[in-house]
Amino acid sequence: MTQQIWDVETDVIVVGAGAAGFAAAITAARTGASVLLLEKAGMPGGTTSKSGGTIWVPNNSFMRAAGFEDSRDDALRYISSVFPR
Ligand SMILES: Cc1cc2nc3c(=O)[nH]c(=O)nc-3n(C[C@H](O)[C@H](O)[C@H](O)COP(=O)(O)OP(=O)(O)OC[C@H]3O[C@@H](n4cnc5c(N)ncnc54)[C@H](O)[C@@H]3O)c2cc1C
Incomplete structure (x- = not known):
């Protein structure tokens, strides 16, 4: 060796x-x-x-500026379900 x-x-x-x-x-x-x-x-x-x-950034400023709605509450609910305490 x-x-x-x-x-x-x-x-x-x-x-x-x-x-x-x-x-x-x-x-x-x-x-x-x-x-x-x-x-x-x-x-x-x-x-x-x-x-x-793929990158997921919920409720981001670029989507909002482009007129897309992305609920902050829905995003938090989803993240909580995927990563429970
Ligand atoms: C199939 C699949 C699809 C995915 N798709 C997405 C996606 O679409 N979007 C997203 O955001 N995330 C995705 N992920 C998760 C994402 O790929 C990882 O979270 C991210 O790549 C982790 O990056 P990292 O640099 O922390 O670790 P890694 O890219 O795993 O790098 C760690 C490196 O450290 C080396 N290493 C470890 N221990 C030592 C040591 N003791 N000495 C020397 N080297 C060492 C390893 O060999 C490795 O090369 C996906 C994961 C998988 C498996």
Whole structure:
């Protein structure tokens, strides 16, 4: 077995190369930090690569501006039913 030599200095270490990890890594890099992004799987992407990529933002300002009605109460009822206390 080949011995791996770990000798890296970095400002930020991000563990996991999914959406959250990439967002954190890119955000840190944009501030000028050096970033090491670690991924345990054979390829990056994680659950994010299986995602439908759909974003649901109930009762948002863009929908309202476009004249769509989206009830805040209905959204809260739905979220409560999916994520009960
Ligand atoms: C079929 C499916 C469809 C979906 N559709 C949607 C949708 O339409 N809209 C939506 O908003 N959400 C959806 N989701 C949920 C969404 O994909 C996840 O909530 C989101 O991708 C999670 O992102 P993440 O960066 O937190 O995790 P992940 O993308 O899973 O990334 C975590 C990464 O960390 C790595 N990791 C874990 N432990 C370690 C370790 N110790 N060392 C190194 N690396 C490690 C993993 O291998 C992985 O690559 C869906 C999920 C699935 C499964």
